[in-house]
Every structure is written in C-alpha cells, then in structure tokens.
Amino acid sequence: MLKEYRTIAEVSGPLLLVEQVDRVKFDELVEVELAGGELRRGRVLEASEGRALVQLFEGTTGLDVQEARVRFLGKVIELGVSTEMLGRVFDGFGRPIDGGPPVIPEVRLDVNGNPLNPTARAYPSEFIQTGISAIDCMNPLVRGQKLPIFSGAGLPHPQMAAQIARQAKVRGAQEAFAVVFAAMGITFEEADYFISDFRRTGAVERAVLFVNLADDPVIERLATPRMALTTAEYLAFEKGMHVLVILTDMTNYCEALREVSAARKEVPGRRGYPGYMYTDLALVYERAGRIRGKPGSITQMPILTMPEDDKTHPIPDLTGYITEGQVILSRELHNRGIYPPINVSQSLSRLKDKGIGPEKTREDHADVLNQLSAAYDRGKEARELAVVLGEAALTAVDREFLKFADAFEQRFVRQGETEDRSIETTLDIGWELMAALPRSELKRVSDKHLQKYLPGAQRAAGA
Amino acid sequence: MKGRVVKVAGPLVVAEDIPGARMYDVVRVGERGLIGEIIELRGRRASIQVYEETSGLGPGEVVISTGRPLSVELGPGLMSSIYDGIQRPLDVIAAMAGEYVTRGIELPGLDRERRWEFVPAVEPGQTVKAGDLLGTVEETPLVEHRVLVPPDVPEGTVEEVRAGAATVEQTVAVLKTPTGRREVAMLQRWPVRRPRPVGRKLPPVVPLTTGQRVIDTFFPIAKGGTACIPGPFGSGKTVVQHQLSKWADADIIVFIGCGERGNEMTDVLLEFPELKDPRSGRPLMERTVLVANTSNMPVAAREASIYTGITIAEYYRDMGYDVALMADSTSRWAEALREISGRLEEMPGEEGYPAYLGSRAAEFYERSGRVVCLGSSAREGSLSIVGAVSPPGGDLSEPVTQATLRIVKVFWGLDDRLAQRKHFPAINWLLSYSLYTSRLDPYYAEQAGPDFPENRTRAMAIMQEEAELEEIVRLVGVDALSPRQRLTLETAKSIREDFLYQSAFHEVDTYCSMAKQHRLLRLILAFHDQALRALEAGAPLEALLELPVREKIARARYTPEEELERLDALAAEVATQVGQARART
Numbered sequence A: 001m002l003k004e005y006r007t008i009a010e011v012s013g014p015l016l017l018v019e020q021v022d023r024v025k026f027d028e029l030v031e032v033e034l035a036g037g038e039l040r041r042g043r044v045l046e047a048s049e050g051r052a053l054v055q056l057f058e059g060t061t062g063l064d065v066q067e068a069r070v071r072f073l074g075k076v077i078e079l080g081v082s083t084e085m086l087g088r089v090f091d092g093f094g095r096p097i098d099g100g101p102p103v104i105p106e107v108r109l110d111v112n113g114n115p116l117n118p119t120a121r122a123y124p125s126e127f128i129q130t131g132i133s134a135i136d137c138m139n140p141l142v143r144g145q146k147l148p149i150f151s152g153a154g155l156p157h158p159q160m161a162a163q164i165a166r167q168a169k170v171r172g173a174q175e176a177f178a179v180v181f182a183a184m185g186i187t188f189e190e191a192d193y194f195i196s197d198f199r200r201t202g203a204v205e206r207a208v209l210f211v212n213l214a215d216d217p218v219i220e221r222l223a224t225p226r227m228a229l230t231t232a233e234y235l236a237f238e239k240g241m242h243v244l245v246i247l248t249d250m251t252n253y254c255e256a257l258r259e260v261s262a263a264r265k266e267v268p269g270r271r272g273y274p275g276y277m278y279t280d281l282a283l284v285y286e287r288a289g290r291i292r293g294k295p296g297s298i299t300q301m302p303i304l305t306m307p308e309d310d311k312t313h314p315i316p317d318l319t320g321y322i323t324e325g326q327v328i329l330s331r332e333l334h335n336r337g338i339y340p341p342i343n344v345s346q347s348l349s350r351l352k353d354k355g356i357g358p359e360k361t362r363e364d365h366a367d368v369l370n371q372l373s374a375a376y377d378r379g380k381e382a383r384e385l386a387v388v389l390g391e392a393a394l395t396a397v398d399r400e401f402l403k404f405a406d407a408f409e410q411r412f413v414r415q416g417e418t419e420d421r422s423i424e425t426t427l428d429i430g431w432e433l434m435a436a437l438p439r440s441e442l443k444r445v446s447d448k449h450l451q452k453y454l455p456g457a458q459r460a461a462g463a
Numbered sequence B: 001m002k003g004r005v006v007k008v009a010g011p012l013v014v015a016e017d018i019p020g021a022r023m024y025d026v027v028r029v030g031e032r033g034l035i036g037e038i039i040e041l042r043g044r045r046a047s048i049q050v051y052e053e054t055s056g057l058g059p060g061e062v063v064i065s066t067g068r069p070l071s072v073e074l075g076p077g078l079m080s081s082i083y084d085g086i087q088r089p090l091d092v093i094a095a096m097a098g099e100y101v102t103r104g105i106e107l108p109g110l111d112r113e114r115r116w117e118f119v120p121a122v123e124p125g126q127t128v129k130a131g132d133l134l135g136t137v138e139e140t141p142l143v144e145h146r147v148l149v150p151p152d153v154p155e156g157t158v159e160e161v162r163a164g165a166a167t168v169e170q171t172v173a174v175l176k177t178p179t180g181r182r183e184v185a186m187l188q189r190w191p192v193r194r195p196r197p198v199g200r201k202l203p204p205v206v207p208l209t210t211g212q213r214v215i216d217t218f219f220p221i222a223k224g225g226t227a228c229i230p231g232p233f234g235s236g237k238t239v240v241q242h243q244l245s246k247w248a249d250a251d252i253i254v255f256i257g258c259g260e261r262g263n264e265m266t267d268v269l270l271e272f273p274e275l276k277d278p279r280s281g282r283p284l285m286e287r288t289v290l291v292a293n294t295s296n297m298p299v300a301a302r303e304a305s306i307y308t309g310i311t312i313a314e315y316y317r318d319m320g321y322d323v324a325l326m327a328d329s330t331s332r333w334a335e336a337l338r339e340i341s342g343r344l345e346e347m348p349g350e351e352g353y354p355a356y357l358g359s360r361a362a363e364f365y366e367r368s369g370r371v372v373c374l375g376s377s378a379r380e381g382s383l384s385i386v387g388a389v390s391p392p393g394g395d396l397s398e399p400v401t402q403a404t405l406r407i408v409k410v411f412w413g414l415d416d417r418l419a420q421r422k423h424f425p426a427i428n429w430l431l432s433y434s435l436y437t438s439r440l441d442p443y444y445a446e447q448a449g450p451d452f453p454e455n456r457t458r459a460m461a462i463m464q465e466e467a468e469l470e471e472i473v474r475l476v477g478v479d480a481l482s483p484r485q486r487l488t489l490e491t492a493k494s495i496r497e498d499f500l501y502q503s504a505f506h507e508v509d510t511y512c513s514m515a516k517q518h519r520l521l522r523l524i525l526a527f528h529d530q531a532l533r534a535l536e537a538g539a540p541l542e543a544l545l546e547l548p549v550r551e552k553i554a555r556a557r558y559t560p561e562e563e564l565e566r567l568d569a570l571a572a573e574v575a576t577q578v579g580q581a582r583a584r585t
C-alpha cells in the first residue's frame, strides 16, 4: 500500500511543495487525488529529506490544500506501448480519447528514453520524397533527420505538414512506415484539420496521435513529445518501421517550460526562458535517427511559430542549434499567394549531400540545386536593386535573372496542396526555368548534364 | 562509513557527512553508484555534480568518496578512441549495454588486456628525471607513443627496464629515487582540472597550417595558439573544425563534441578512418581522439568533457608533439557551468552565467602554448586550441563570446549572410582578426615567398575598398564608379569567389597547401595590377574583363597539388593576354 500525504505546504503556479515525505525519488511519478476524487499526475522536480517539489501536469486549479492527497508512485513516468496504438488518438499524457478501449501494452517504457550512443548510430542517407519541390530539390529530407519548419502565426504550416505526412515516401521501398503526431497547445480547429485529413486519406490507420489542445493543461505539453517519441522509438527500433514524427507547436512547449521555470523562481535566461532550454530541447530533438543494423528510423519534423517571425528568438534559435537544418516559411511569399511559402534561400538541409545523386535521386540533382539557388539569389538581388533604383537601372542580364526569380517562385516553389511531384518532375521544372537564362550564366552545372537535361540543348548542339 | 544524499535536483545532489570529502573528489552516489564530483563544501554538506542521469535517486541513499580527483587514464590506446565526457569508451559501452547509454557503467579509459610492444630508450644505471623518455610503443602506424617518466617522480636512476609486450598496467621500468623505488607502468592518471607541468613556455612563431585559404593566408593561427569561431547556427563552425581536424599539420588531433549533435560524431567516426593524412597517407583516425558528450547526454559531464579532452591533449604535447584541440561548442560547456551554478544558488552574473565564467574560460585557454617539455632533452611540443562559440541569436555581445574574445588571439567571425549566400567558409574578412600575423610573417616570407605578407596586405586593402564601393553602388548605382573602381570591384569579387571561397566537400579544393595559396593569390593580384596598367594605357575595361584567362583563374583552385607549375604557366598567360588587350588599343 502506497503511503498518502496530506501535507501540501505550498502551491505556486503548477508546483506543489509537499512536506514530511519519506524517501521520495527525483523525477518520480506523483498522483494527487483531489477532494472530488479527480486524479492529477505530476513529477518530482526536487527531492529533499522530508520535502518534495512536485510539478503537476494538469495544473493546480481547484486544488484544495487541506483535502488533496498526494501519492508517490515509486517509478518514473512510463508509457505502455504496442502496435495496437496505430490508428488511435490519445491525450497529451497518453490516455485514449477516441472512445476506443485501453491499449494493452506489450511493454512499458520510461518516457525520458536514454541517449543513443553515437557509435551505434547509422548516418542518415536515404532520400525521402515529400513531393514538394522546394524541399525535395532544394532542401532534401533524409531518413533519420530532424528538420524543423520555422513558421509564423497564420502561415500554412498545418497544410504543409499534412501534405508531407501524406506524400512522404522512400522511392522503390515497400517498407512499413508510420506517422506519430504530437499536438501541443494548438487550437481545436488545427488539430481537427490534421485528424480529418488523416481520416480522409486513410493515413490514420498507420498513425498514432497525441493531442494536447490550447485549452488542455499547459504543463501536460511537457510530457506530450516524450510520449510521442517513446512510441516512435518502439515502432522504429523494436518493430522496424520508418516513423515520421510531427511535433507541433514547439513554441507552446517552450512556453510551458518557461512557466515551470518562473514558478521555480529560477534565474531566467534570454526572454525569460530557462537556461537549460537548449538541453531540454536537445533531449527531444536528438531522439531521431537510425541505428546500425536495425531496419527502422525516426525522422522528426518539429513545427514552431517564430514570435514576430524572428528567427533569432530563443525558440527557433535554440532549435536551429540542435536540428539538422530548417525549412523557413516566408510571410512575404504567403501574402503573394504562393503555397508552400518556403523561403528557399534561408532554408537549409544539412544532410542533403548524403541523400542526393545517382542511385538516390538523379545524377544532376546537386548541379540543379546549386544553379537554381545561385540564380534565385541573384534574381532577388536584382529585385532589390530594382526597388531602389528602378528596373531601368538593371543590366540586361540582371533583368533576365529578375524574371527568373519570379518564375522560380511561381512555377517551382508554388504548387498545389495535393500536388505530389516526383523528384524527376521537380528537376525537370528546374531545367525548364534555367533554359530561360543565357547559357553562359549556367556556371554551376556540368556540360554533361547541360547537354542531357537542358531543354533545347541537344538540338542546339546538333545544329 | 558513508555519507547520505539529502537533496536531488537534476544534476546537482547535496549530501551530508561524506567521510574524507575533499573538493573535486569523485564520489559514487546512490545504489546505482552514479559518478559525481564534489564541487562545493560547506560544513558537513557537500554539493555534487553528477555525471549521469539522476532520475530515481532520492534522499537517504549512500554516497562514498573515492578519495581521488576526477582523472583521466593516460597511456597507449588513446588514439582512435571515442570517449564520453568522463573518458568512458563509447564503443565498449555499446558492446556491453547496447545502442543506448545506460547508467552506472564503470569502465576504464584504457584497455587492460591489450599488449603493447615496449621498446626501451634507456639503460639501467642511467639518470632520469620527470619527463625523460623511458621507451616507445607504436600506438598506431602514425603515432609513436613516448613513455615518459611521470611528472611527479623525482630524479633517480634506472634500475631495470623491461623490453617487449606489456599491458598498460605492467611495469616497464623500475627507478631508484631519493623517495624510494618506483615502478613505472605505461598507464598514468592525471587530474583533469590541473594543467600538466611543462619546462617553460615559448612564444608561438610557427603557423599551424590548416589548408584553409582564408585562415592560413588572412587569419592564421600559430602552433600553440588559441582561436575562436563564433557564429549563429548553420554558419559553419562544425565544418571548419572538421576541416582543421582533417588537414591541419598537427601530429595529434583531439576533437571534443561538447553538447552537440550525435550524428556529427557518427559522421567523424565513419569518415576519419576513410580519409588519408595528406602527409603520411595513413587514415586520419590513427592520430585522432574523440570526446563525445552529445547534447542529450548528462549536462554535468559536458562541463567535464573539455577538461578530459585537454588533459589528453597535454599528455601528447608532453611527448613533443604538435597537438591541436577542437572544442565544439564551448558555449555548451559554459551553459553547463551556468546550470550547475544556478542549482547551487550562486549569485548570477550576466545572463545567469556565474561570475567566474571569464576566469574558467581563461584557465582553459591558458593550457595551450608552445613549450619546452619537462625533461632533460629540451623537447618542444605545442598545444593549439580552437573553440567554437554558439552565441544566442548570433549576438556577439553575449557573455561567452565576450569572455572568450578577451583571451584568444584569433577571431574567425562567421557571418550568417555569407552562409546564406553559400559563401563558405563564411568567415567575415572584415570582422575577423589574427594577432599572430606579424609574428608569423618571417616564417611565411621564408616558406611561401618573400612577397607573401605584402600580397595579403594588398588583398585585404582591396576587400576593404570593395565594402566602401558597394555602399556607393547601393545608393547611386554602378554607373557612378570609375573604370578603375570597377576593376577593384571585379578583383575583390575574384578574391572572394576564387580564393576565399573554399568548398569543404570538393575533393581537391578541400585542402590547399601554402604554396598553392601563395600562387593563387599572386595570380589574382597579378591580373589586377596588369589590368590596371592596361586601363591607364587606355584599354577598355570590358575587353579586359572578357579575357579568357579570367575563366582559368576562376578554375585555378581546382588545380591538384601535384600540378602547381600549371599555376605559374597561368601567370605567364595573364601577362600575355593582358598585354595583347593593351596593344589592341
């Protein structure tokens, strides 16, 4: 029989100070029973002789200090996992909310996980085709990568994430794959968009959803990504599946972290976020990758909204320091009606070099990537110059590049929400756009590829 | 007699009544025997930073002091290893515990079974003192491991030496000293927080050649020097440090992944055994030691990891080697310091960092240097330190960058805008500096060419002028410039694109010798000078810019090291073509 305590001495924000406790462990799972019988979960943040500081996931609203009973459960937070979780919807703490039966766990796992030994990792190198040109060609995603989307309030990241979840595939492979989706503090509407989209396309069969909405307990959000990643690790490394994990919105996660830190009266770091936020985020993001000799993989796509579209804000900043690149959305493109509004110049996939080329995508991929990106940058520079000095001030060549930049945004970046382009289609569009530029300006592509892929090149050579 | 835990808050544990507790001693905490270090003593209470995850640990559990400070094991077997922050071999952990790093594993840093062929360098009866060579072992085909008289042994005579195969723990020499008989094995221990002693320090006068043009030509680091690379995320800190680890002309590389990505360590582990040392043709891994405390590993071990790394580096310096140490990223080390300090409830300084951040950083970088090693042979060794800094939001005014800049002599400032324009290495040439340049110039003048220092100065002046001219172009357009100024812009562009730009991933371009660097820059400047004279003689700028030789200059950096004479031929071609263009007017 577990000992019960009615010795809550202090409540502050989401924190409880419980006194006269015996042998409490750090990080231990705590259960608080309210007067009405309601159960709330928490974890020990600080364990001292006779005192424990407890963080409650469901908050302290309505908690009666005299009546509430506290039990320390003698274990860390665990999640019971099994393949039956596929197709199910859970709350942010891993309890079913879809009306279905409880999941009978195959195994119970510590949600904190353990650090993966770098010597056991396999380097990510398999190209994932998302069907989105601005990603596949310019910032290719590979299996086992962690590639976040830096978005802004009101930008269409839910549509993009859903499209990626629907379309993502490794070409030529018929392997088991799954999507684990974790919502943290997003609106009902946004969550509903995902869930309906998964249902409509049948993707829900191979998806596990953890949903903490905007009006759900704030601190629970700190548990949600851990629930999702524990499930993902199980599916990937025990069951051999290729798992895509979508975490949205990490900004809300970080706010919850800040709330706990403030309640603990810790010395705040930048903008009030705790100094250990880097480490905390790394514990989430580093749970991606591949393991040598194991078939599965975890690819992470965290989504965050940059406050004021500022990428130097601590949340995107620390994320960028941990992840392997970033896809940045642009409000300017969005306002011009371009979907997906991906800022190609600011986005970067750091693992791109390992994932492209002959066998993987196509031999000309690297050339096309470099040429398009150089030409687009030059076109944008010309556009800026034209704003200051007028278009007349541009040289003839610069005007060509300006036109190229417009065409690139309209035909290459822009595509439909259900348009699933193969990498060949994407690269071919790239060549078509390049064909409008003077041949002498195509310095980044090899002659061989130019001959083979540039529309009209064979004819010109033959003539 | 044992102490007991009274409080656990993340990586910080407070314990009471630990018998024999001393500052910086290693303790074992709780039933699992987690490894920790005493970092504060107050009466009966000791604050301990624990190097492993403390989840599940609680008050009342036991604490035992090992009576020894946090130390590393030194001896043959370090090379090609990958360690965690407290020198546990990660490959052995993986073999034992599987793909995840679990807790409570205690493992020696050096293999106890392996036997090394010890070749004595002394004979019985010989007088030796601390730092003297006792014998050697072939640690890897690249590294001869020099077994020295440990620093704490007084002068004495050799009583016995044992040639042949021995494990690191077996005695290879017996010394007779005033304080008694000393058996010396290859294995030594050294406390990580104490610098290893040297004979004396020397001024750094020899460059650490890195094969990276922007570094070697413009902002060189000396052997025994210190440099920092601050830059926002994705600007190229890790790539620069990997490049230096690959191509720097050091004998030994120690690479510390301090709170960074797991995949980056995997990358090194997979790549370095495949890459060949440009000088010896042997796999680079044979001269490399990796210390990996990735961002998801316990935070306190991150603090320790840089000390573990530098002690290993000092050990090889003592053998007379040129050692280069990379720390990626020192900001994570500072953050670990901050986190522990916060839990100790110390008075915070700027942005929550402890007030002693600056002095700790200085102590670390001061362990660099070119030295005369301990011992009677006046052997020279050097230890160079290159630290990455990850300033939040790329803001260089933050405390870690500032604390670092006060100590280091070279600043390679990475620039987000350059990285975005795919100009790599994204080292901003107007911001960066090296305080070694003038000291190293005599060396360059002798080794690369007498005009080398002057060429650098001229090239830099052109880059400065470019910045000013670009301002004018932005305001009033390029038409406002004179042909001479436009030529300067073109030359600056050529310096940027054909010299400063260097792809880490191109098989030839990734490494560039000093001889090649010198020729490339001279070539670009030669074109500039001759074109300028042609311009003054009335040749139109367009004609000069369209000369086919310019295309060849642009491709010159792909010239293989074995064919550098082609660059001299190219210089002749510049003269001919510009001459012809001039004659046409």
Ligand SMILES: Nc1ncnc2c1ncn2[C@@H]1O[C@H](COP(=O)(O)OP(=O)(O)OP(=O)(O)O)[C@@H](O)[C@H]1O
Pocket (backbone or CB within 6 Å): A320, A321, A322, A349, A350, A351, B231, B232, B233, B234, B235, B236, B237, B238, B239, B240, B260, B390, B424, B425, B426, B502, B503, B504, B505
């Ligand atoms: N010299 C180079 N040549 C070619 N590409 C480079 C070079 N340096 C950097 N890059 C590109 O920039 C990307 C980011 O570089 P890197 O990983 O070194 O950044 P970082 O500054 O270490 O970032 P973080 O702080 O997030 O670790 C690389 O993946 C690569 O694509």
Ligand SMILES: [Mg+2]
Pocket (backbone or CB within 6 Å): B237, B238, B239, B260, B328
């Ligand atoms: Mg890095």
